[in-house]
Amino acid sequence: MAAEAELPAIHGRKLSTVVPGSVTGEAAVYELANIDLVMKLHYLRTVYYFKADEIIDSLTIKALKEPMFPWLDVYYPVAGRIRRTEAGRPFVKCNDCGVRIVETKCGQTLEEWLEIKDSSRWRQLVPEKVLGPDLHFSPFVFIQFTRFKCGGMAIGFSWSHILGDAITATNFINLWAQLLSNSPLKCQQHLLSPETKTEKTPIKLPASMELLPVKQVEHVGDSWLSLNNSKMATHSFQITEEKIKQLQAKESGQISSFEIISALIWQCLSKIRKDKGPKSVTICRNDTSAKRSGLLSNEQKISTVVSDFVPSKVAISELASMIAKQEVAETKMIEDLVDGQSGTPDFIVYGANLTFIDMEGVPLYELELKGRKPIHVEYSIDGVGDEGAVLVLQCPQQTYGSGGNGGKMVMLILPEDQIPPLQEELQSAWGVA
């Protein structure tokens, strides 16, 4: 709390709404798939930092808003609002209500801001809104533009997971940047409603739902945020390329950086937790190579990995290979849990079990404003359950604070009291964090 009091005040808040440039047909509706409804209690928060220079300086709020009108013509459901069928199932009414834009100023320079050690500093730069309690008017997307004293800019992007996964969200915001930079559009896809997606083949439900990477939560009604029992906090740190290579070298066989980092953290977490768990974790992979079925979709591969033994006693390589050899994607099984008529019950995925999310393929650093790429990106997820989540993100060489070393950025979203001991364990055992 003391750290927050030192954070420079973000001031001069101005709100506005941007709607699609042309009229979406009357009574246009975007149907939500079952998997979308499973993800509805999660929100993706990203902050992109841009260094001050004459291009970034020249981007007035008008210039930033101008490409949004044709952009929302393509992604018109994003400008819609939630409605419910008579049975209670949520869907999107494409009524051109728009996305919310926030403009703010910061009294510090970008350099000074990035020096701040507080891991939750990003919260000031992106709106922490959720859907509800007034669902009729809650926007799916918020974008916050913060100008630093030096002229640098932070773009805070809040995305409701109900509309799509991390790749969907990133492609969405990247399209805006492409339109801003007047580059030829790389997006050729069209919006497809879930009906046109491939038919679901019925799969036998597993005997126990505990094996599924979801947790049913109490009915949230119209306020779409699940309450946690423990207070969650975030912490991020970098693992350099060399370190990863070192760790990989220790183990035999081909282990990817995501797998080794996940295994590392799983083992350390098991060591510091009283219950020596968790024995089962959820793995979420965002597969950029797979062909997507539409502009808006939740297509991340979700699966569960179960360790028979206490993870703290299992070798890293063992854990890593378990993670690598994931079970079949359980997305279909999860989808079948949702009632077709009412859209209930309410679930969370991230944090139902300890969740490791592979964000390596997500093109976060592709957000190019007239040739300028972000120098740093912070990413988090809100609505994560008590078991917590770990995100493994890109960390390109040229980014701020990477010391030119590249590697991976790890974002921990865990109960507050687990973070300091975990940091200690990682430092002492592996020399990271």
Added chain:
Amino acid sequence: MSIAEYFKLCCHCLFNNFLAISLVSSLMAALIEVLGLGPDEVQKLWTSFQAFDAFYLLFFWLAFIVLATVYFMSRPRPIYLVDFACYKPPASCRFPFSKFMNHSTKNEVFEPSSIEFQRKILERSGLGEDTSLPPAHHVIPFTPTMAKSREESELVLFSVVDSLFRKTKVKPRDIDILVVNCSLFSPTPSLSAMIVNKYKMRGNIRSFNLSGMGCSAGIISIDLARDELLVHANSNALVVTTEIITEQWYTGNRRSMLLANCLFRMGGAAVLLSNKRQEKRKAKYELLHVVRTHHGADDRAYRCVYQEEDAEKKIGVSLSRDLTAIAGAALKANIAALGPLVLPLSEQVLFFLNTLGRRFANPKWRPYVPDFRKAFDHFCIHAGGKAVILDMGTKLRLSEEQTEASRMTLHRFGNTSSSSPWYELGYVEAKGRMRKGDRVWQIGLGSGFKCNSAVWRCRRSVGREEEEAWADCIDQYPVQVAERDLQH
């Protein structure tokens, strides 16, 4: 065709061509007389003509020339409409219903009942999803300032005047008369001074700025420009009509004032009038008549559209429930004045006989509403609201196609106040319906209560591509404007 209808048609033809018929018949009679004369009688007639003194001949010729000159000189100078341009708001100003409801809900001044009221009005308003509000309205919280009103003025006026100069190829320094009307926003220096400043117009320009005159002020501006052009020969007049609505958003809870929020939208138009000979060739229309009627003497009509403060000192324009009825009465008075100028003789005689009859014979006779469809080809009724247009249409016995321009303007642009007759004219042009010789009737209705009419005749066929404000959406029109359901 039944005997009665045939008889009616014959009477109409007879009356309408009365003069022509009598002239032709007397000429025929004279010719028959002359033909009936014998050759020596013709000789006698011819010699009697030759006997005329040279003096008398010259005298008659001179008299003839003088009379002809006096006749031609006393005819009023023709006033031409060279071209006009309507303001097309950018996509960034678009304000769909959902955004309207969202922003209204976020505005803490509105009580839930007021929001519900506005929603109901919007649903039945006849407006579409493409209407626009000025940039100040897109921000939460809504903070209107004079600076923002000026911004809106510059955005609308400069854009529309630029458009007009481009279309007509007239230079700003060639403008001799400038008339600007904007009812609610009246800064100092005036909006007309703003235009003179921006376009660096001449020092001896005759500029006028009309404010407070309501939605019918567009026609009043045309009337003023016409009077100026009748006095000053060889001149161009620029007429700019708009309503700057940034500071007019009512932020209170009185229902009669909330109506305006739901109906009024951003818009404007610029018109170039001229009496110059060189503009005659490319002019689109000729101004035939302007008829203005004022009902301010009647208290109810005077208070019908009334700007005032509510109990919380919030300023708004109150629209009374009698608006449609008062508009109907105002229209009746206007057409009584306009009728004799434009209606064919047959209709005028019928109207006269009907009035006589109601006065002396039986007051219970139904008043005869002349058939204005015989006088005009296109109708541009101020797009005040769905009810007003429907009522006017019923009173004038107009078909759906004849009220289409008004209804579609209301749908696409909303109630843009004094500039709406211009959007409607633009609609007719964009649809390719304007032909040479067509007569257009523009009706403006507004606070006062005033009903003003302008009558134009089309001088050349107008291509569809000439109209810019409607260009990108005209093919989607007409649309069936059904009542919307905004709740679900």
